[in-house]
Amino acid sequence: MSGFPAVRPRRLRVNPAVRRLVGETRLHPAELVLPVFVREGLSEPHPISSMPGVYQHTRESLRKAAAEAAGLGLGGIMLFGVPAGKDAVGSGATDPQGILNQAVADVRAEVGDDLVVMADLCLDEFTDHGHCGVLTPDGRVDNDATLVRYADMGVALAEAGVHMVGPSGMMDGQVAVVRQALDGKGFQDVSVLAYSAKYASAFYGPFREAVDSSLEGDRRTYQQDPANGEEGLREIEQDLAEGADIVMVKPAMSYLDVVARAVDRFGVPVAAYQISGEYAMIEAAAANGWIDRERAIHESLLSIRRAGASIILTYWATEVATSLRSH
Structure with missing residues (x-):
């Protein structure tokens, strides 16, 4: 009958099989990285109240989580340490017997090269003031003094x-100094995943609980x-010039435009961190019955992949990988 549309896009949405056939964006376990917290002195995993289903791990439960991640074919695991003691310069970050360095050794012993073992390279979990670097006498973060600590921390993690x-402190020159220290x-062969475009976001709140943060003030400087x-893209460009192998945009949800622009402009692997607040x-x-949990999780991750990120750090990595394997 004339007047009816010849072009009907709905034909390609008619049932799940057709939608699956023409789907433009897919998730795969190898693209997912699981961020985990390991806390010194725990006898059993400790739940994080603001992040239901996420725990501060013991060293033993961390090994089990890493083994599960490797078995599911995840791309990697990102380790954050929560020490029993802190000081002004974050000494625990470079102590070979510190919780983060022990956790790295534990996980490598558990999974070998079957999973990319990553570690957050920053001082905020280890400083009594909670900032990502060393402070000057008047309380400002001292960029260049902090770089010295980052270089030492990078070597400690490599050892x-x-x-x-993953240098995440947003200090100027952090990638260059870490790369030089590692090479020296x-x-x-140790890679650098640079937290290149890391924003002073309001969505980090639950992470503060996860790492028992001691932060005083904020990190807007x-x-x-x-x-x-555009500033985020300049930061990415600088990190690549300094030797970054992979660059990251953090958070993911509110910065998908930055992710997409970075992918289009630089042609390198771009990661995005779906953070604690997301x-x-x-x-x-x-939990309140306002949204369909499984669909919302899947949709949120698809949006990050659709923006172009080839690596996603997400606390749902294990759950989603399990779901993907079952379908």
């Missing part, structure tokens, strides 16, 4: 067996202004 370090000690997209919002809304 513990890490595959990839013979760790040319070194993390990026949420208003600025996780907590979906879990809270689902």
Whole structure:
């Protein structure tokens, strides 16, 4: 009958099989990285109240989580240490017997090269003031003094067996100094996943609980202004020039435009971190019956992949990988 449309896009949405056939974006376990917290002195895993289903691990439960992640074919595991004691310069970050370095060694012993073992390279979990670097006498973060600590921390993590370090403190020159320190000690094969465009976001709140943060004040003098997209691209460009192997945008949800622009401009692997606040919002809304939890999780991850990120750090990595394997 004339007048009816010849072109009907709905034909390709008619049933699940057709939708699956023409789907443009897919998730795969190898693209997912599981962030985990390991806390010194725990006898059993400790639940994080603001992140239902996420725990501070013991060293033993961490090994089990890593083994599960490797068995599911995840791309990697990102380790965060929660020490029993802190000081002004974050000494625990470079102590070979510190919790993070021990955790790296534990996980490498458990999974070998079957899973990319990553570690957060920053001082905030280890400082009594909670900032990502060393402070000046008047309380400002001293960029260059902090770089010295980052270089030492990178080497300590490499000596513990890490595959990839993640400089996340947003200090100027952090990638260059870490790369130089690693190369100078013979760790040319240790990769750098740079937290290049890390924004001073309001969505980090639950993470503060996860790492028992001691933060005083805020981090707006070194993390990026949420208003600025082009600045994030300049940061990425600088990190690549300094030797970054992979760059990251953090958070993911509110910065998908930065992810997409980075992918289009630089042609390198771009990671995105689906952070604690993103996780907590979906879990809270689902717990109240306001949204379909499984669909919301899947949709949120698809949006990050659709923006172009080839690596996603997400606290749902194990759950989603299990779901993907069962379908």
